[in-house]
Amino acid sequence: MNKPAPALVSPELEATLAAVESQLASLGESLRANDSVAIDHHATELHRALARAVDHFARAARSGAVPPPLRERLKLAGGLVASQRESLARATAALDRAMDVLMPRDRAASVYSAGGAGNALRGGTVQA
16 A cells, blocks of 8 residues: 655745744744834844745645654644734733823814714814
């Protein structure tokens, strides 16, 4: 009985995935260091590496040649991306709350309120 040969790890897939993992690690370090310039740089590079990885893995998947160890590493990388995205969302929300405390918005001057159109549009005409 002939068993199918295990899928060989493609050097191209390995290099593509290693680039994603490297950029994830670099972005994580930049986030921990609060280095906004490095965060921007590594986020951009991660985006590029992910785009290349999606392309390479999609082509490999069409031919059925994605080995299970690479699939697992790709899943782990996806989990790290989601984790970093969540971390950034929390940091952004905290920053927004701090900005609201430090620089409250002038609610009376807003055009819209919780009830819809603000005072500027009620009972009068709008002039342009």
